[in-house]
């Protein structure tokens with residue numbers, strides 16, 4: 032049976048985790064879920080790196096022992112992985128590795144003993160005792176070369192680490208060295224023979240040029256009078272192993288290298304080699320030191336080392352506790368759903384490059400791609416099946432006799448057209464996903480959403496439903512939409528396990544897509560007659576203004592660009608005193624009222640009003656506002672406008688999608704029910720009750736065309 036092993040770095044326990052740590056776990060979790068969907072037995076490791084001077088110091092600061100410090104932070108990690116659905120109980124990691132586990136001591140000691148016996152490729156001893164003299168950064172747990180620190184401001188003070196901006200320690204003591212300098216050719220040979228060993232390509236080049244620049248031997252121990260909190264060197268307990276040496280080894284001790292316990296529980300031969308997911312900040316340790324250690328110990332190399340970029344702050348600095356610019360997990364967890372965060376992380380960061388995190392960007396994506404995109408597609412499809420087909424998935428077939436009617440309605444009677452679009456997109460999603468190009472993969476998946484949305488808007492099922500002769504056409508359109516949704520659930524499950532399982536169940540399907548391989552999907556396998564489940568919104572729209580105000584109130588800081596956020600206090604429900612329940616018809620609004628209230632106006636007065644043609648892209652109801660619809664309209668600008676219209680009692684949201692309307696484009700934005708309305712649509716006001724009838728065009732007009 033095929034197996035797969037994926038790891039995140041194991042995290043330091045000197046401080047609590049933040050978005051950066053969560054990110055690697057999310058990526059690993061998505062990769063593991065994709066493998067499990069393929070029926071591959073998968074082992075997913077995450078955990079904590081608990082030894083070393085930085086942890087000793089953090090413990091001291093917190094008046095704890097190092098073990099208490101580790102237990103405290105691990106407790107938080109467990110709570111966090113549970114809250115974010117990343118733990119074993121939620122189908123996430125298989126082991127939460129801790130380097131304080133006794134089996135790890137046993138495994139690492141065996142690894143050291145093997146290295147102590149090893150010869151380098153140039154025939155010398157791999158380990159030797161010497162004297163180390165130099166600068167050490169406790170936060171990086173790394174020795175620093177001259178180009179890696181800033182000289183002190185005042186003579187006599189230590190230099191500072193360029194990454195953490197903290198003072199370095201002077202180390203001058205006896206130490207074991209690993210003869211890394213003898214491994215340059217062997218490493219370059221490895222990168223050459225296995226082009227995928229370090230990914231992405233740019234990182235591979237970086238690693239190669241580092242090795243080509245020449246390697247220095249590496250100090251791999253500290254005397255235990257300077258670092259006590261660690262694993263003693265076998266046979267020489269006055270020395271403590273260098274924390275990176277034993278931390279890297281966790282990847283093999285966790286599955287049984289050098290210890291019986293894990294060997295029995297997991298099995299080294301069964302799962303090794305692993306795919307290591309790491310941030311680019313620790314690439315050198317994984318792509319240079321670790322392979323050299325493995326060569327020395329005679330252990331097979333990892334499957335690959337895949338490095339992602341960093342989440343950075345608005346100044347481009349890596350998010351880190353030491354710099355105090357982190358995105359807190361408690362805050363994320365409080366305001367956003369797990370799936371929205373997972374989607375955002377994978378969609379927003381181009382894998383391998385750095386990404387800027389912003390709460391507003393997260394809200395925008397959640398609202399546009401999830402609430403208005405996938406969520407809207409799912410709820411309108413299911414609602415129409417409920418309403419027009421008595422809640423059962425209709426047949427997707429159009430008989431010979433019904434073809435002409437379908438053609439008249441602009442619906443392709445052959446399902447092959449849509450199925451080939453969806454199949455192609457599926458192949459692209461898989462290809463990009465397997466290349467770690469998650470952002471591209473998700474773009475491809477959303478091409479399916481857009482395609483199906485367009486099909487619905489063009490076919491107008493609400494019109495077909497009124498015409499008995501179009502029964503088959505209506506069925507085919509709704510079947511295709513539902514079948515595409517089923518595919519999306521399977522395709523997107525690794526990224527959004529909760530909501531895709533939710534849609535899957537609403538489609539009336541049993542179980543969830545966790546064991547379905549998207550490559551095996553066949554168009555048409557959604558069974559006609561399937562009774563759909565209760566339709567529930569899965570991606571609630573986030574009230575941006577209110578949520579941002581709350582976040583700013585709690586955090587007051589990072590991730591929030593206050594210049595872009597309007598937090599005026601009129602964002603609460605029912606805050607629209609001047610507009611009758613948001614009914615924005617021409618007769619109601621000040622902007623189009625004749626200033627004097629009577630008499631003819633000048634042409635220049637009329638010219639002040641900018642009227643433009645718009646196309647409705649999305650439309651949805653707003654909770655607790657039975658008169659308002661929230662629509663997004665393309666008026667030929669870079670971004671669609673969001674408009675609130677008081678027409679919910681007269682128009683179904685799905686009726687509006689794809690419709691050409693007239694928008695007053697230069698109206699001052701205003702807030703209604705906490706949503707910003709960036710314009711107004713024109714409608715005639717008919718009869719005593721003022722029923723709105725939306726102004727539209729008999730001929731085709733491009734979006735953005737000006738009305739004069």
Ligand code: MSP
Nearest residue numbers: 040041042043051052055080278279310341342350
């Ligand atoms: N303990 C070592 C790793 C040992 S692995 C054998 C360590 N720990 S760490 O707590 O500093 O975590 C580093 C990892 O956390 C990064 O490689 C990355 O996976 C994740 N991230 C931490 N900050 C990050 C960002 N700002 N952005 C993205 N990921 C980041 O290094």
